[in-house]
Amino acid sequence: MPPDNPDMPVVRRALVIAAHPDDADFGAAGTACLWAREGWEVYYLVCTNGAKGSDDPAIAPPDLIRMRRQEQRDAAALLGVKDVFFLDFEDGELTASRDFLGEVVRHIRQVRPFAVFTHDYEAVIVNDSFVNHADHRVTGLTAIDAVYPAARDRLNFPEQIAAGLEPHKVSEIYIWGSERANFNVDITHVIDTKVAALKAHTSQFTEEFIHMILDRWKDADGRYVESFRRVQMAF
Numbered sequence: 001m002p003p004d005n006p007d008m009p010v011v012r013r014a015l016v017i018a019a020h021p022d023d024a025d026f027g028a029a030g031t032a033c034l035w036a037r038e039g040w041e042v043y044y045l046v047c048t049n050g051a052k053g054s055d056d057p058a059i060a061p062p063d064l065i066r067m068r069r070q071e072q073r074d075a076a077a078l079l080g081v082k083d084v085f086f087l088d089f090e091d092g093e094l095t096a097s098r099d100f101l102g103e104v105v106r107h108i109r110q111v112r113p114f115a116v117f118t119h120d121y122e123a124v125i126v127n128d129s130f131v132n133h134a135d136h137r138v139t140g141l142t143a144i145d146a147v148y149p150a151a152r153d154r155l156n157f158p159e160q161i162a163a164g165l166e167p168h169k170v171s172e173i174y175i176w177g178s179e180r181a182n183f184n185v186d187i188t189h190v191i192d193t194k195v196a197a198l199k200a201h202t203s204q205f206t207e208e209f210i211h212m213i214l215d216r217w218k219d220a221d222g223r224y225v226e227s228f229r230r231v232q233m234a235f
Contacts, residue, residue, distance in 0.1 A: 012040040015113040016081075017104060017143040019135040020091065021050045021072040022201040027176030028117045029079055029194040030187025030217075030226050036080030037190075044076055044084040045107050047100070047139050052091040054203060067203050075200035078193060094135040096142055102157050104146040109165040116170050118143035120177040120229070132177065140175065147173060148233065173231040183230035187217070191224040 014035060018024035024032070024044050032042045050068035051061040059067075069086060076084045087103050094100065108116070121140030123132050147170045150156045154167050161167070174183070187194060191214075198210050217224045 012038075013111055013113040014040055014042045014115040014117065015045060015108060015111045016042065016117040017045045017047065017107075017119075017139060019047050019094065019119060019133065019139040020053060021046055021068040022075070022198070022204050023119070023136065024072075024117075025075050025079075025194070025197045025201070027119065028174070028226060028228075029075070029197045030190050030224070031117070031174075031185045031228075032081055033079040033190045033193050033197075034185065034187065036082075041082045042080065043107075043111050043113070044072070044081055045087065045104070046072060046084065047087045047089055047104075047142075048091040048094055048135055049086070049088045050091050059203075064203065068201070071201045071203060075197035078197050078200060092135060094138045096138050096145075100138075101142055101146055101150060102160075104142055105151045105157055106160055106165060108146055108151040108170065109160060109168050112168045113170060115172040115174060116143060116147055117174040117176065117228070120175050120179075123177070123179055126177065126179065136177070144173065152235070169233070169235055171233055173233070174228040175231070176226065176228055178227075178229035180229050181227035183228045184219070184225040185228070186223050187226050188224045191217070194224075 016024045016028050016032060036042045049065045051065050054064050073084055085107055089100060119136040119140035121137050121144060126132050152167050152169050154161055195210055198205055219225050
């Protein structure tokens with residue numbers, strides 16, 4: 001269930017900002033599904049083209065890009081996500097540039113979400129067990145910078161204002177993968193849908209891999225949860 005908030009808008013929208021195809025489904029697919037079932041409009045913004053996400057020497061990058069784009073659309077459809085946007089920055093080469101920031105701001109001003117979901121941008125080594133991909137860190141940091149102050153301020157990217165995209169204030173941020181998580185969403189009732197969304201990424205995951213990582217989302221009581229660092233903006 002979405003959290004109670006007295007400032008909740010009549011039109012409930014959320015934007016999930018992810019570095020690669022499949023990242024949004026790892027981080028927030030269960031929550032996206034639950035919120036969509038509650039009547040929210042949930043959108044995905046995928047920042048890179050996913051062109052380096054394969055060890056198969058027979059797959060050329062253009063074919064992989066097309067494949068991963070379709071996989072992401074298929075996964076999003078299973079979850080009830082309203083639309084998926086692709087920025088197509090080069091996989092593995094993402095930088096915190098003004099151009100990248102402007103694209104994220106443009107989509108925030110276009111979608112006008114109450115909540116933005118994105119990667120943790122702080123940790124390089126997570127739980128002493130894996131590296132937080134550089135694209136993830138850049139995406140998370142740029143998403144935060146886009147929320148505040150860039151998308152809010154009229155004098156940031158004034159060409160967007162001239163084109164009819166008004167400034168927008170995001171009310172809440174949900175950061176997945178954070179070692180400072182403070183908010184859990186019980187996704188037990190939709191874990192099968194989350195798994196189905198991950199399986200839609202056939203170029204990336206095997207059944208064995210997905211089965212192995214299920215424990216990542218299980219808490220001490222045996223429920224499946226997605227954990228976030230929830231930030232309630234005080235403008």
